[in-house]
Amino acid sequence: MLRRGMGAMLALGAVLLATGGAHAQGGSGRDLTVVSWGGAYQDAQRDIFFRPFQQDTGSRLLEETWDGGVGVLRAKIQSGANNWDVVQVESEELLIGCEEGLFEKMDWSAIGGKERFISSAVSECGVGNILYSFILAYDKARTPTGPANWAEFFDTQKFPGKRGLRRGPKATLEIALLADGVAPGEVYKVLGTNAGVDRAFRKLDSIKGDLIWWERGSQPAQLLASGEVVATVGYNGRITAANQGDGRDFGISWTNNLFTLDSWVVMKGTPNKNKALQFINFVTQPARQAELPPRIPYGPTAKGAQDGLSPAVLANLPTEPKNAEGSLQISDQFWLDNLDKLNQRFNTWVAR
């Protein structure tokens, strides 16, 4: 999601952060290169993580920006001239890249052990970095008490008007089943059967005439702001950002939100492996991670990271215990297998 989210991504290219001086490119002498998603998010990362890391360790760090896609990582490794060391990847890239051997296996002992992190942040090749959610959003200026859950999202009697959903089967079908009364733990079991897929589409059919489909992460806030929809599915960070930056008063219903994570990975065969792990250890310290949410409301992954946060900041985080209750982690394994088929089915359904 961040790939669409962070706007002007081409800006940075490779920015040398440390002060002057020549440095050796390539080979074992090169500096640690960290790759993230650019935009306001990477600006925050620079202040909170990258600069302090350089000052603390007295070493230099190169930043790059990317736009996602496992093909980019594959090309880097295959070319034999990979110059990336640590990359922030989405969960799907984590899964595929790990399977294909593009990443080093995570050395948990070097970063303080698995038990230091929430369980959904732990995987074979990566460690979770931020956690974010698909949530239900509405404009309090128009509907002071908006839909409280997905069932009410589908209730056009109680909340007349259009609704925004992300165009595509991913997240949409899960939401339809949750609205139809399926427990979060059962969603993928039900969706794995043809009857379950039919059920999800039947539920969507019930409000089809009232749906507006969005494709980019910036659209839900715009649709709400212009009054085009009465409620919409959106990324939690975007909705809060609209409240904080544009003076909006959007409400969020966290009930049964769908969450996913971005992770840090170490690229295969990097000469900077130790330094990369040192970096990951540094930026995943609870005290460090605690500095990000006040700027951008993505949930931290280290245990204890949000203990000291103010209630106002906590209230916007997907990892806040009350918000996280009943949430569902989007299953990348399920979508890897079923996206082709369900895309086809979804496109056919939506175009009818």
Next chain:
Amino acid sequence: MSARWKAAALVAPLLLFLLAVFVAPIGAFLLRAVQEQDVAPVLPRTVAALSDWDGAALPGDAAFAALAEDLREARARDQETSAGAVARAAARLNADWPGFRSLLPMTARRIVAAEGPPRDALLSISEDWGTPLPWGAIRRAGGPVSDFNLLAVLDLKRDAAGDIAAAPAGEAIFRSVLWRTLWIGGLATLICLAIGYPLAWLMATAPPRWVPWLVAGVMLPFWTSLIVRTAAWMVLLQREGVVNAALQALRITAEPLPLLFNRGAVLLAMVHILLPFMVLPIYGSLRALDWRLPRAAMSLGASPLRSFLRVSLPLSMPGVGAGCLLVFIQALGFYVTPALLGGANDQMVPYFVAFYASRTVNWGMAAALSVLLLVAVALVVALYGRLVGFGKVRTA
């Protein structure tokens, strides 16, 4: 050295240029609609072993042994080069049989340590290998070419026995998308003609000092980019946009009208964008018209209407034909306007080309849909040539 050769030599650079930057890349792209390059290099023995399989029952032990050996080798190669060949083969096979995306990598990972006869080893890794379905998908994708994508864009597929059958109703989409594309394109052309002809007539018959202003008015939209014009329509038409605000201020409507995300908004913006392409050719042929002829018709007793229908209109047909052809063919390729202003059932073929090319990175399907669009355009142009004749097309 004849004059003809010299002429050819003069045109040669242009021809080579067109060949290099136009014909060759587009041809190479369209070829991807039928190429199968992902599976055969990973599973060469399996593809060979399946070549004489009947497709009904399970394949024999030879196929199981071949698959096990292929996957062991492919996995070792992937580990060494990080080429991700198994994953790419799995992605292609998954388009045919959902589940392959995890079945193939998982099998490749586990087969390395498996012991015993290949058939038992594979079946113990996944029971899916005990059904003919995944095997059929491997055979169909074995290449070097297949009609998988071309059939898919016609809502057809091959069953296990290799016969062509209709896709299930829940997955059949592209025929209706093609009809919709032709319908929207035709409708936009007709509206452009209905507005454009009188406008061109006005320009051709207006006093000379008005003409530059009228021409400038028609040309004005050309100076703004297509995306900007489309976005401007979004601002005008949205729920709390200018149009709705004006309607409510004038008390014509009480509630905001849903003007955006529907067919009407798409057609409105398309006509706005395409109108100059209709007006200018018609204006050209009206300018070239000998105005003494309709006058002669009227002096011989024809009514103004009759003189228009029998004299002026037929003489301006070359411009009308050129305008319609220009507008229609461009309309078929519209992507941004329906994507931004249309609802889910206003999307045309180009939307799905973009969907497969950039969202799911399925170049085969993107290429096959491009072929579909190209063939549709070629048929329309051929039909036009047959009915009207290209000799009459003149852009003034």
